[in-house]
Amino acid sequence: MYTNDLFLRAARGERVERPPVWLMRQAGRILPQYRALRASLSGFKELVSTPDLAAEVTVQPVDELGVDAAIIFSDILVIPEALGLDYTMVEKVGPRFPKVIRSKADVDALRPAADAPGHLGYVYDALDATKQRLADRVPLIGFAGAPWTIFAYMVEGGGSKTFSKARRMLYQDPQLSHQLLERIALATAVYLKKKVRHGADLIQLFDSWAGVLPPDHYREFSLRYIDLICRELTGTPVTVFAKDARHALSGIGQLSCQVVQLDWIADVDKARAQVQGKVLQGNMDPAQLYADTEQVAKATRAMLDRFGRGHIANLGHGVYPDTPLDGVKAFVNTVKAYRYGA
Numbered sequence: 352m353y354t355n356d357l358f359l360r361a362a363r364g365e366r367v368e369r370p371p372v373w374l375m376r377q378a379g380r381i382l383p384q385y386r387a388l389r390a391s392l393s394g395f396k397e398l399v400s401t402p403d404l405a406a407e408v409t410v411q412p413v414d415e416l417g418v419d420a421a422i423i424f425s426d427i428l429v430i431p432e433a434l435g436l437d438y439t440m441v442e443k444v445g446p447r448f449p450k451v452i453r454s455k456a457d458v459d460a461l462r463p464a465a466d467a468p469g470h471l472g473y474v475y476d477a478l479d480a481t482k483q484r485l486a487d488r489v490p491l492i493g494f495a496g497a498p499w500t501i502f503a504y505m506v507e508g509g510g511s512k513t514f515s516k517a518r519r520m521l522y523q524d525p526q527l528s529h530q531l532l533e534r535i536a537l538a539t540a541v542y543l544k545k546k547v548r549h550g551a552d553l554i555q556l557f558d559s560w561a562g563v564l565p566p567d568h569y570r571e572f573s574l575r576y577i578d579l580i581c582r583e584l585t586g587t588p589v590t591v592f593a594k595d596a597r598h599a600l601s602g603i604g605q606l607s608c609q610v611v612q613l614d615w616i617a618d619v620d621k622a623r624a625q626v627q628g629k630v631l632q633g634n635m636d637p638a639q640l641y642a643d644t645e646q647v648a649k650a651t652r653a654m655l656d657r658f659g660r661g662h663i664a665n666l667g668h669g670v671y672p673d674t675p676l677d678g679v680k681a682f683v684n685t686v687k688a689y690r691y692g693a
Contacts (some may be wrong), residue, residue: 374665
């Protein structure tokens with residue numbers, strides 16, 4: 352189906368000749384062509400909501416870097432927006448929600464889960480436009496925020512070091528918390544299934560704020576809703592990334608996902624034991640790419656040797672916006688030159 356299907360074969364656990372490679376946040380500020388386009392627009396949300404432009408920046412790293420997969424240019428916060436909770440993206444600050452969730456009345460005022468994804472036509476149009484531009488060269492990744500991470504933004508009103516307001520709700524009103532989490536999860540499942548119908552070959556769930564929850568709360572308020580989404584996506588490979596929550600790996604190992612993304616702090620041997628049978632993705636330190644290209648290449652080969660088979664090469668987080676392009680290319684090209692033994 353694809354000229355290069357290495358990424359999908361690896362995600363399904365099939366035997367491959369080398370690890371595939373792509374980077375989280377590969378469509379972005381590391382590329383001069385992205386910066387030029389972004390400078391001509393009013394803001395980030397204009398880029399996300401304009402299908403042809405989103406498709407253009409999705410394909411840029413495939414053309415420039417030769418990565419083995421594209422990931423649709425979008426934002427995890429389209430889900431709260433589709434549910435009726437609008438947000439703004441403040442330059443150098445991050446997302447801000449003028450209205451937040453504080454009560455049952457606030458949750459009841461949200462759109463029904465089944466209806467919300469219907470308000471995201473621009474995302475599906477971007478997928479369609481991207482598939483045309485890719486012309487079957489590489490697979491396309493769709494993504495969403497995990498329900499807990501979306502909940503955290505909707506309750507907190509923006510980014511936070513502690514997410515104390517969101518965490519407080521879990522303790523003070525667990526019933527309301529579950530009500531909101533379920534609505535987010537159901538809306539996300541419908542949204543992702545429609546993404547698959549529009550050409551997404553694999554889905555990645557980003558639980559960006561997993562690390563602020565203690566283990567018992569992570570099991571109760573995050574894993575159960577990730578599990579709901581994974582079960583809804585039967586037939587489509589799913590990657591789960593619980594950032595900074597290494598205590599969550601054993602639980603993720605029980606999910607019906609195929610791939611587990613690791614951050615750069617994770618111990619590879621321990622992780623593999625906790626998620627037996629899953630393909631691992633990651634876990635190069637993004638800061639490693641600031642080093643000279645020889646050091647980047649050496650560290651990349653060491654990572655690939657450490658993982659062995661059953662691995663998709665990536666960073667332990669999204670590539671940083673000021674990362675030297677030469678460092679990114681050294682990482683990608685070293686993976687592409689690597690070969691497994693017999």
